[in-house]
Amino acid sequence: MKLIERIVERHGQLAGWRQDIHAHPELGFQEERTAALVAERLASFGCEVHTGIGGTxxxxxxxxxxNSGTIGLRADMDALPIQEANTFDHRSTHDGRMHACGHDGHTTMLLGAAQYLAETRQFNGRAHFVFQPAEEGLGGAKAMVEDGLFQRFPMDAIFGMHNKPGLETGRFSIRPGPMMAGGGFFDITLTGRGAHGAHPESSADPIVAAAQIVSALQSVVARNVDPQDTAVLSVTRLLSGDAYNVIPNGATLGGTVRAFQPATLEFVDKRIGEITRHIAEGLGVTADYRFRLIFPPLVNEETATRLAGDVAAAIVSETHLDRNGPGIMASEDFSYMLNECPGAYMNIGNGGEEGYCEVHNPGYDFNDEIIPLGATFFARLVESRLNA
Ligand SMILES: [Zn+2]
Ligand SMILES: [Zn+2]
Structure with a gap:
């Protein structure tokens, strides 16, 4: 493995930073301590520092x-509302909050790269290190984009990275095109006409309508979505009625949609609306349907993906890189940045030994062993892109 020696020499220091952030987890948009620590380190390296972008x-x-070339590298800083189950010294000092997704490690690897690049400056152009708040479903990437991230700091390309439990240390995985699903939530409110349970002829029964809508929605993925494409439509809420002898006035349904293509998400959204309205109309019930996009699909741009792959292969060799890794049905809000600026998102192995712990689990911990590898990857990405 061709790690950058200067970064390897700092492994102990970097692991100390990571464990300190781990011990002081902060939830989305509340990353005051973490952001201050990041800003202070960046300034000490000699970076120009801007704070308060999209919140924290x-x-x-x-x-x-x-040269006029520019590149962006992005890490996330937020923790999760989970009670940590670990008992090691650097466990969370805050009840009900923990770094269970490894964002403490992502922040540290990017700091390690910035420190090395500031010292050596073997690149020609401009590098922006982007530390975003609130990745965990609260819209931190969107907030930074809306706060003018790409206008204030123009970038030719932006790259991000997430650790992946289950993938051995020393390995990377990426894929061109859609890599992580986009997701949305939907709500359906049916309004009918309630009646005595023994007099259905006086009612417009929202329960019968709800049942038919749930069944009919199963046909969207099975019969409407291209079989070569991938989508999920799950109805996860169905609420109505309180009594045995009362046909209720209304019913509500809710659920989630996941897909890798923005057009597929839009298409499924459209079909849910059509099916819902027509069944409701046919049964004399009115339907209000709403869809909220939570994350767009994460789509890696081809050239940026190839560059990220080449940089990773130069460090760990082609045999430890999967350039056509699996698509992931989970979502990631770096997709908001990739919608504005070409770039790519890399997965780095967090360790895949027997009994490894998944992210968002109270027993998870970022693997300090991979800090020099992640920092080397980020640093070499800047040198490769800005010297090309
Ligand atoms: Zn997470
Ligand atoms: Zn994460």
């Missing part, structure tokens, strides 16, 4: 040479 977001900028 931080951007550090480095320049070298006279």
């Amino acid at each position: 977001g931080v951007v550090g900028t480095l320049e070298a040479g006279s």
Whole structure:
């Protein structure tokens, strides 16, 4: 493995930073301590530092040479509302909050890369280090984009990385095109006409309508979505009625849709609306249907994906890189940044030994062993892109 020696020498220091962040987890948009620590480190390296972007977001900028090329590297800083079950020394000092997704590690790897790049400046252009708040479903990437991230810090390409439990250390995985599903939530409110349970002729029964809608929605993925494409439609809520002898006035349904193509999400949204309205109309019930996009699909741009793959292969060798890794049905809000700027998202192995712990589990911990590898990857990405 061709790690950057200067970064390897700092492994102990970087692991200390990571464990300190782990011990002080902060939820989305509340990353005051973490953002201050990041800003202070970036300034000490010699970066130009901007804080308060999209809430608690931080951007550090480095320049070298006279080329106009720019690159962005992004890490996330937030923790989760989970009670940590670990008992090691660096466990969370805050009840009900923990770094169970490894964002403490992502932040540290990017700091490690910034530190090395600031010292050596073997690139020609401008590098922006983007530390975003609130990745865990609260819209931190969107907030930074809406706060003018790409206008204030123009970038030719942006890259992000997530650790992956189950993938051995020393390995990377990426895929061109859609890599993580986009997701949305939907709500259906049916309004009928209630009646005595023994007099259905006086009612417009919302329960019968709800039951038919749930069944009919199963046909969207099975009969409407291209079999070569992938989508999930799950009805996860169905609420109505309180009594045995009362046909209720209304019913509500809710659920989630996941797909890798934005057009597929839109198509499934449209079909849910059509099916719902027509069944309701046929049964004399009115339907109000709403769909909320939570995350767009994460789509890796081809050229950026190839570059990220080449950089990873140069460090760990082609045999430890999967350039056509699996698509993931979970979502990731870096997709909001990739919708504005071409780039790619890499997975780095967090360890795949027997009994490894998944992210969002109270027993999870980021693997400090991979810090030098992740930092080397980020640093080499800047040097490769800005010297090309
Ligand atoms: Zn997470
Ligand atoms: Zn995460």
